[in-house]
Amino acid sequence: MNEPQLVRGLGEQIVERLREDILSGRIAEGERLREVDLAKRFSVSRGPIREAIQKLAWEGVVETDRNKGALVSTSAPDEITELIIPLRCTIEKYAIRLLFDQLTEDDFLAWETILNKMKQACEAKDFALISEHDIAFHRALVKQANSPDLLAIWSAMVSRIRRHFRESHLQYQNPIQIYEEHLPIIEALRDGSLAEVLQTIENHIE
Incomplete structure (x- = not known):
């Protein structure tokens, strides 16, 4: 089709x-x-x-x-995944620093739209879609920093650990928790200080 x-x-x-x-x-x-x-x-x-x-x-x-x-491309082996995850965290925190003072309601609308799709996927227990929207949400955060090089580095790393997303999602007894764990990121971006957002991202990823 x-x-x-x-x-x-x-x-x-x-x-x-x-x-x-x-x-x-x-x-x-x-x-x-x-x-x-x-x-x-x-x-x-x-x-x-x-x-x-x-x-x-x-x-x-x-x-x-x-x-x-x-x-x-194939996913990285476990030992490389363990190396990439903290590097991914560093990149997303750096992206947050770049975008934090320039946030608009359109940014929040775009992120919330992705999370609403993630919620629907969680309710349907569609793990392929959950992974897609999880990655799309974090990609949208990095993309908003408006640094093509940063986005390219992030994309290259995440492409190597995409299996990690799927495997970690399958460990949840109730997939809706995956959606709920992303909500504090939006809440911190809207109402928190930069330090609070950075800590929230770090807690979420690591």
């Missing part, structure tokens, strides 16, 4: 949908991304698909091989 027609921001929409499919596990690790198949899926030529794959490769979500083409 083809995707709904893409019109505005065509290339970025393709990147976002592929990224979501990969980070949530709907497209498996090591799976080959075939330009012809993706062009058919999105009803576009191969040009935008090629550009999307290149961007995802730059983020570290996809690996390119001269003989095999584009492959979904």
Whole structure:
């Protein structure tokens, strides 16, 4: 089945949908991304698909091989995951420092929209969607810092620990707790000091 027609921001929409499919596990690790198949899926030529794959490769979500083409990157082993998680925390805290004094109601609306989708996924016990919205929420935080380099570093690291998100979610007896654990972040961003937000992020991640 083809995707709904893409019109505005065509290339970025393709990147976002592929990224979501990969980070949530709907497209498996090591799976080959075939330009012809993706062009058919999105009803576009191969040009935008090629550009999307290149961007995802730059983020570290996809690996390119001269003989095999584009492959979904594999998750890091446990010992590397243990190293990446505190680095991810450092990056998100740095992003918070950059964005904290520039927050608007539109920012909160965007974040709350993602969390509402996460809540629905938790209620449906759809763990692929839970992971997708969890990663999307934290990505939106980092993206709001308006530093492409910071976002690229964060994306490359998170692509390597996406299995960690899914495995940690499966440990919850009641998935709604995953949603509830994100609410203090929004509350701290809206009403707390910078120090309180940074501590909340640290507690949430580590």
